[in-house]
Amino acid sequence: MDRWTPLGPTRAEPDAGDPAPLFQAEEEEEAVGTVPPTVVLRILDHVPLTSLPHVEQASKALQACVRDERLWKQRWERLAWHKIDGMPDALLDSPAPPMPAPRAQPKPPPTQRPSTIVDLLGDLDDTSTQARPYTDRMRRAYYVLRPFFVSIVEVPSTTSSLLFTHPNVQTLDGQCALMHNLARMASRLVHGVPAHMVDDIVRTKLGSAAGYLDMELRTAFLAQVAEQAQGREGAEAEMRRYACLAWDLRELGMLLGIESRGPSALRAAAMHARGGSGVAAAYIAERPLFHEAVPHNPKKCIHFYERSDTAFTDAPVRAFEDHLEARVVDEVARMHRVFPHEQGIELVFFEKLASDLITDYFDGLLQNAEAHSPYVYLEAFARSYAALLPLAEAVAHAAPHVALPDAQAVLGSVWAVHLDAYLAAEATWVQGMLDDLCQKWQRNVRRPLTQLESAVQAHREASMPLATQLAAEKRSFLSKFKSALLTPAVSVPHTASAASLPRNGTNGTPRASVERVSSEHEGYVGLGAVPSADDEEAWDDEASPTKTPAHSRAASSTLTVPPHPASPSMPHSASPSASRSASPVPHVMSSMLSLDTAIELVDIVRLALQRLEVLRPLDPVRIQAAAVRVNVALFSTINHGHFQPGFSKAREEIGTFDFAAHDAELRSTRDASEYVGPLLLFFELVQIGDTIQQMMQVFFDRVAAPMLGKIDFTNAAVREKKKMENDLDEHVAQGMSAGIELLVQHVEHIVLTHQEPRDFYPEAGAAIDVAQPTRACVQCCATLRTYCDLLASCTDKALLDVFYQEIGFRLYAVLCKHLKRQIISLAGGFQVISDLNAYYAFIVTLRQPALTSVFGALKRIGSLYIVEEPKELAKMVRDATLSGGTMRSEDMYEFLRSRSDFKSIERNVDSELYGIKVREDCNVM
Structure with missing residues (x-):
């Protein structure tokens, strides 16, 4: 506190950017009463010139203020005298010299007494002899x-x-x-x-x-x-x-x-x-361009095809733009040479051109397009603006001082008037097209599962030789899809083929909306092989850096779009028919989830976003809001209109599938192990669903995100996309749970119906090949291997371990129950051990220590069926190390009941196991 000092007032220094004051105070200036002279000068600055002599006579102080050159300098600078031809004036036409600096007045020396003599010379104005150039x-x-x-x-x-x-x-x-x-x-x-x-x-x-x-x-x-x-x-x-x-x-x-x-x-x-x-x-107003008839009709922009279908072509609009550009460039260049650049006459001329000529043409175009279809209206609105944008560039080029954004704003004012109606029509069209595509696809979802069995098996057989090409397919899929997304999306009516239309790119001819993404082998190559670590890294390199759902691995497909009325479609070379002729299976398999449908949904939204991107300069805020709504509609439709019905149908098929009914029909043609029925179909759906989700991520990163503004949880499109991913994870998890249940039922069905009665109880003298497991065991292991390979192809490591353990423990319970139901002889015991070794070998491939432990114990329990001596059997039952601590003695004793000679050895085993000896411990009374 001793060192504390109060803060004193400080003078605020003027900012360097502040304007200089009109009248700066000078030292030793005499005040007018109590008013500073600078304030008086400000007041006198508003007094008429003819009144200043009267003000000068009021007092000596006012006289000094009126005669101050600063006052007259301000008036002279505001007058800004222009030299008059024919009236030369040497004083007025010559520049004013610098204003003389005021002479410093020394302070009078102090006197001992005041003087009584009046100094008349001292009262005179000592500045009267100074030059007064401004006055x-x-x-x-x-x-x-x-x-x-x-x-x-x-x-x-x-x-x-x-x-x-x-x-x-x-x-x-x-x-x-x-x-x-x-x-x-x-x-x-x-x-x-x-x-x-x-x-x-x-x-x-x-x-x-x-x-x-x-x-x-x-x-x-x-x-x-x-x-x-x-x-x-x-x-x-x-x-x-x-x-x-x-x-x-x-x-x-x-x-x-x-x-x-x-x-x-x-x-x-x-x-x-x-x-x-x-x-x-x-x-x-005198420009001939505004008084001539325009030789262009907007009705020519509607192109008619077969069956009265129509499409918009921008060739007439470009011809109209060429006509205007040829005239406007000369006019603007002349204005640039004649008129002062600060006047901005070029933009005024362009504004009149837009309001008189372009508006009339555009209004007629919109009315004609709207009379045909909403899609033609949307295309006419956006593509006509894009076709006329070179006119604004021509104006800016002809007049270099005209900024291109200003010229584009003048042109865009014609379209901005109709922007509200366009955005409403765009949202309605997008939602309607998405709903129509999903409804069309849902009608095909109701196909019975039995119609897909032959296609599933044929595709599985065809996919196995292509397993070596899976890595290359995965690496190329997303890169090709990205390239397709960057291709301009232009629609073509479904009745017109691209081969029959001109391809010069300057007319309204539709081009390919999505490039063909395929490889040497068409079709969906996602089954028959487990992706390796190198494959996963290659896929991750192509995928988006954002986090994907748990089932984040999928296989490749053919990126084609089936034709749809008034919707984007493919050129003839990449038509769906050409793709199906090469590999028809994927289109049958993907009836519950369709890559074609998903790509077509993306293409519809991409068309809308491309139109919105063209129109963004008109109103960036409203265009961004419209882009958000369009993306929300896409993700919501994919989620509720595509994923949900497809996975619901798959779970329904899984829940109602009857192995016994199908096995009776298929048993004569192939082994049950070669048929996994709806499980294969469901994992195909998982693969396709994950591929669709990956496509959505690529589409979001490459096309949608640049138009959505801030990408965070406050964005409705981001929230809807996240909801789609979460719901897809939920669908996959529910389907996999149902699939595991069905797999267990399938395995149990195989061991019940395909395990021959003599497998473990052969006839006396019959030859036994204990080196090979039984047919039921082979089929079970093959079925489990197929399912686990499918599971590994669409699940990440953490979730895969959970499913593997669930499958392993459920299989363990099925095998224990199955062994207890069998009648096993000593010779058949060796076959049991062979089967248990096969099951154990399969479990080892899953790399789950907990499963390896319990199945190792189960394998050792097989030795209970090949030991003849009851005392040794009793010791084995009591030995906890035999089961690795996974079973109690009572549980191991239950396996002994499956022995064919159990009735004959039961008394001896019990006597050794429980110490019950009839001769020693029992007395007959």
Whole structure:
């Protein structure tokens, strides 16, 4: 506290960007009473020139203020004197010298007593002998302009005043300079109206004179325009001279208080408000382009195909743009040479062109397109804007001082009027197309599962030889899909083939909406092989860096789009028929989830986003909101209209599948191990579903995200996409749980129906090959291997371990129950051990230590069936190390009941196991 000092006031330093004050205080200035001289100078700055002599007589202090050169310098600079041709003046036309610095006044020495003698010389103004350049110039300007003020007020017509009749001022250049000086002198900036004249009357008269002068300039300018049209040399230079004179008079309206400079949405109104626009407006109005008929009909933009189908073609729009560009470039280039660049006449001309010619053409185009179909209307709206954008670029190129965004804004104002209707139609069309595609697909989902069995098996057999190509397929799939997304999406009507239409790219001919993404082998190659670590890394390199769902591995497919009315479609070379001819199986297998449908859904939204991207300069905020709504519709439709029905149907088929009924039909043709029925179909759905999700991620990153603004949880499209991914994970998890249950039932069905009675109880003397497991065991292991391979192809490591353990423990329970139901002889015990070894070998491949432990114990329990001595059997049952601690003695004893000789050895085993001996422990009473 001893060192504490209060903060004192500090002087705020002026900012470097602040404007300099009009009147800066000087040292030793005498105040007027209690008012600082700088304040007095500010007040005197608003006093009329003719009143300043009266103010000067009020006091000595006011006299000093009135005679201060700073006051007159401000007036002179605001007058901005223009040299008048025919009236030269040496004082006014010469630049003013620098204002003399005030002489410092030394302080008088102190005296012992006041003097009683009046010093008359000391009371005189010691600055009277100093040069006063600004005062002299203002006085000279006043006396030069006063006769013109008197004349313009006294004569009945302004055209007969000295402004237009003075013998020395007969040129338009001199009259414009004189008019500028008079307007400045009479304005509130200078307050130079002569005494006994009313300011408002003088300004009104000057306003009339300015109007007459503007008319004279306009007449002279148009005369030069006619001369220039006839090819007279030098006419364009005269046009520029008159245009610059008119532009120099632009501030007369503001100075005289007869025009407003308020903001205006139209550039023509803004140019008129700035003043000096008479010549420019007359020139624009006289342009022949606005008085000629446009030789282009917007109805030609609708192309008719077979069966009365229509499509939009932009070839006529481009021809219309070429016609306008050829005329506009010459006009704008001439305006750039003639008119001052600050006037902005080029954009005013372009605005009139847009409002008069382009608007009429565009309105007729929209009315005609809307009468045919909503899709034609949407295409006409966006593609006509894109076709006419080069016109704005041509304007900006012809006039380098015109910014391209400004020219595009003028052109976009024509489309901005209809933007609300377009966005509503776009959202309605997208949602309707998505719903129609999903409904069309859902009608095919109801196909019975039995119709898919042959296709599933044929596809499985065809896929196995292609397993070596799976890695290459995976690496190329996403890269090709990304390339397809970057291709411009243009629609083609379903009745027209791309081969029958021109391909010059400048007309309305549709091009391929999505490139063909395929490899040497068409079809969905996702089954028959487990992806290796290298495959996973290659897939991850192609995938998006964002986190994907748990089932984040899928196989490749053919990226084709089936034809659909008024929807994007493929060229003839990549048509669905060509793809199906190479590999028809995937299209049958994907009836519950369809890559074709998903790609077509993406293509519809991509078309909409492409149109919105073209129109983004019109209103970025509203276009972004529309893009968000379109993406929300896509993810919601994929989720609720595609994933949910497909997986629900798959779970229904899994839950209602009857192995016994199908096994009776298929047993004569192939082993049960070769048929996994709906499990194979479900995993195909998982593969396709994950591929669709990966496609959605690529589409979101490459196409949608740049138009959605901030990508976080506040974005509705991001939330809907996340919901789709979570729901897909839930569908897959529920389906896998149902699949595990069905797998267990399948395994149990195999061991019950395919295990021969003599497998473990062969006839005496029958040959037994214990090196090979039984047919039921082989089928079970093959079925389990197929299922686990499918599971590994669509599940990540963490979730895969959970499913493997569930399958292993359920299999363990089935085998234990199965062994306890069998009748096993000593010879058959060796076959049991062979089967248990096969099951154990399969479990080892799953790499689950818990499963390996329990199945190792189960394998050792098989030795209970090959030991004859009851005492040894009892020791084995009591030995906890035999089962590895996984079973109690009572549980192991249950396996002994499956022995064919159990009744004969039961007493001996019990006596050894429980210590019950009839001869020693029992007494007959």
